[in-house]
Amino acid sequence: MMIFRNKEVKIITSTFIILFTIFVLCFMYMINNSISSINTIVIKQNIGAVGVIVKNHPELEEEIVKNYTADFKNNYEYGKEILNKYSYKEDLSTYKNLVFEKEYKKLYTISLAALAVFGLVFFTFIIMFLRNIFRKVRSFAESTDRIMEGSFNCELSDKEEGDFGLLSHQYNAMSERLKENMEQLKEDKLFLKRIITDISHQLKTPLASLTMYNDIMIRDVEMPFEEKYKFLQEGKNQLDRIDWLIKNLLKMAKLEGKIIEFNKEEKPIYDTIRKSIEPLELSASEKNILIKLSGDKDIRIKHDVNWTREAFSNIAKNCIEHSKLDGIVNISWESNNIFSQIVIEDNGLGISRKELPKIFERFYKGPNSSSPTNVGIGLYIAKAVVEGQEGSIYASSEEGRGTKFTITFINY
Known part of the structure; x- marks a missing residue:
């Protein structure tokens, strides 16, 4: 019937x-x-x-x-x-x-x-x-x-009853899905082109330096050992930079390509923060910067431990780089029934109102950046990681008085 x-x-x-x-x-x-x-x-x-x-x-x-x-x-x-x-x-x-x-x-x-x-x-x-x-x-x-022929603006009327109406509705849905797939393919193509361009651009400088050091040592066979060691050390630094660049560019590519599946677990946020600052303790001690932690160690937040640790580490690294000697980096956290919040702040140089909206952009380096290894992807990755876990990140700053990063996760 x-x-x-x-x-x-x-x-x-x-x-x-x-x-x-x-x-x-x-x-x-x-x-x-x-x-x-x-x-x-x-x-x-x-x-x-x-x-x-x-x-x-x-x-x-x-x-x-x-x-x-x-x-x-x-x-x-x-x-x-x-x-x-x-x-x-x-x-x-x-x-x-x-x-x-x-x-x-x-x-x-x-x-x-x-x-x-x-x-x-x-x-x-x-x-x-x-x-x-x-x-x-x-x-x-x-x-x-x-x-x-590539034209998807051909919607059929699906208001009539019966199988023709159902067929028209499904046809329109198929057309819309094909349109979305084509747009996604175009975006993927542009994304791939952009990533290749970024990798090529970022690797160009360290590779040129390595080539120059190698050519100098080949031409000057009588170079003293101390000078040769200096070039070798510089070469190692450039190789380390290349290694760091490749790893972070791959992380960025995975996040932009949305191929990361965050493994969120309810874990103590203190452990994640503690692990995130461990690699930064040496660079902080060189500038005599105190990293201060304050918060309930028993607070548990549902998050991906490894990627969240990467995000916190990038933010803390940015605070250390822009802090003065004998500065302080405060990391605090709290939680209620609705949300959990982590605050990372420094008392360093601060960021101007003009530059503040740009700090989470890819490859953005502010005028106060002093690190030669800084390529401007740390905060971009941090933002992508936090938002990928349905969280939010917000930065506020005042020149000469430091910068404050506020990360919020909804409790559900």
Whole structure:
């Protein structure tokens, strides 16, 4: 019965019922007229027969009239025997009966005409209806051609009921999904191009330095060991920088490509913060910077330990780099029923209002950056990691008074 949810099937069915009903009524009317005509002819024939017989034999009037108005079976066999001599039998074909021949031809002709009209009308309706259906099919074909040519602005009307409406809806959904996939492919292509450009650009300087150091040592075979050691040490520094660059560029590429699945677990945030600053303790001690932690060690937050540690480490590293000698980097955290918040702040040089909106951009290095290894992707990675875990990060700063980073995770 699901086929009857289609408007087309409903229209065909209702039209057929209406036309068939009209045809049956007309046909019954014609049959009734034909039967009435035949009945009139039979009555006239009987009247003529009675008139002939009674005219010649008046004494038989009562018996003859009784035969036509009451019971004719008493004389049936005798009359049958007489008429058989003249080939007037019960099985006489209708079209051979001269009395009914005219009415028979008339009924036959009218019946054929009625059937022809009904068939023609219904056939015409079916053709017109099929034309409408094939017009919809052509619209699907034309839309498919436009999609294959790269044009996705060909939405079909899906407001009608039935399978065509469902097909149009699914077709529009498919078109929209193809459009999104094509746009995603374009974005992936641009992303790949941008990443290759970034890697090439960032590796160009250390590779050029390595090539220069190597060429100098090859040309000057009599170079003193102390000087050669200096070049080798510089080469090692450049190799370390390349290694650091490649690792961080790959991290950035994974985050931008959204191929990272964060493994969030409810763990103590203190442990993550403690591990994030361990690699920074040496650089902090060189500038005599105190890293101060304050917060409840038992607070647990649902987060990816490894990636969150990477984000905290990048933010703390940025604070250390922009802090003055004998400075302080404060890391505090707190939690309530709604959210958990981690604050990392320094009392260093600060960031101007003009530069503050740019600090989370890729490869952005502020005017106060003093580290030769800083390429401007640490804060970008930190932001991507926090937001990838449905958190938020916000920076506020005042020149000469330090910078404050606020990271918020919703508790759920």
